[in-house]
Amino acid sequence: MPVGQWLLLLIIGLLAGGFGVVVGAGGGFIIAPLLLVVFHLPPALVAGTSLAIVFLNTLSGSVAYARQQWVDYRVGLILSLPATPGALLGATAARLVSPILFRTSIGLILLGFAIYLVTRPIPRPRPVPRAIAVDDQPLPGSPAPDTLSRSERPVTGLAVVGLGLGFVSSFFGLGAGWLVVPILVHIYGFPPHMAAATSIFSLCVYSGAGVAAHLWQGHIVWPMVTASGLGVIVAGQIGASLSTSLQGTH
Numbered sequence: 001m002p003v004g005q006w007l008l009l010l011i012i013g014l015l016a017g018g019f020g021v022v023v024g025a026g027g028g029f030i031i032a033p034l035l036l037v038v039f040h041l042p043p044a045l046v047a048g049t050s051l052a053i054v055f056l057n058t059l060s061g062s063v064a065y066a067r068q069q070w071v072d073y074r075v076g077l078i079l080s081l082p083a084t085p086g087a088l089l090g091a092t093a094a095r096l097v098s099p100i101l102f103r104t105s106i107g108l109i110l111l112g113f114a115i116y117l118v119t120r121p122i123p124r125p126r127p128v129p130r131a132i133a134v135d136d137q138p139l140p141g142s143p144a145p146d147t148l149s150r151s152e153r154p155v156t157g158l159a160v161v162g163l164g165l166g167f168v169s170s171f172f173g174l175g176a177g178w179l180v181v182p183i184l185v186h187i188y189g190f191p192p193h194m195a196a197a198t199s200i201f202s203l204c205v206y207s208g209a210g211v212a213a214h215l216w217q218g219h220i221v222w223p224m225v226t227a228s229g230l231g232v233i234v235a236g237q238i239g240a241s242l243s244t245s246l247q248g249t250h
Helices: 003-023 028-037 043-068 073-094 099-119 158-172 177-187 192-216 222-243
Strands: none
Touching (some): 003 028, 003 043, 003 222, 028 158, 043 099, 043 158, 043 192, 073 158, 073 192, 158 192, 192 222
8 A cells, every 4th residue: 555545544543533532433434435435445345444443443442431431331232232233234235235325325324414413402411310439439530420320320222222333333334423422412311421432332342243244254455444543543542531621512
C-alpha cells in the first residue's frame, strides 16, 4: 500500500476513532463510507475491514472507560450477547448484496442519523437513586447523586434491541453505537457518559463476533486495518479521556 494511503488511513483512524469513542458509536460510521467512496472497496470488504477497525477502536475505548468505571457491564452484555448471532449473519449477507443496494442503504442510514443529530431532543435528567459507591464514596468520574444504580436500572426490551444490532453492525461495518446511545439516553434514562461507555463495551463484544465471521470469509483488507488500527487504538484512549471533560449531552 502506498505511503500516502497509509498515512491517510492513519489520520482517518485517529479522527474517526477519537470522535467515535467520545459519542459511544465507534468510528465505523465515518470509516465505512470512506472505504466505500474514497477507496472503492466492494461491499463485503468495506463491511469486514471497517468492522475490524471498529473492533480495535472499541477494545481500546472499553479498556479506558473500564478504568474510569463508567461501563454498565450487565446492560452491555444484555445488548451484546443477543447481537452476536446477528453479527454472524450480517457478515454472510454482506457478500450477497449488490453494490448499488449497499451504497443506497448506507447512504439512507447516515442521512437518517444526520437528521436525528439535528432534531434530537435534549435528554432530561431523571430523579433516580444514587450511583453505586465504594466505601460510601461515589465512583471515580461519577457525575452526580442522581445517577441510577447499575443494579437497579430497568432494561426491559434491550435484549430484543440487541438482536438487530449485530446484523446492522456486521452487514454495513458501521458498528451500531450510533443507535445504542440514543436508546440508552432517551428511553432508559442513562447519563450520556455512561451510555457512551456501555455502548462502546457492547459494540466491542459483538463486533468481535462479526470480525471473526468476516475473517473466515476473507472480507478483511489487513494493510488498511493495520494503518487505521494504529490510529483508532490511540484515539480510543484519548477519546475516553476527553469524554469526561465534555458536556454530557448526546
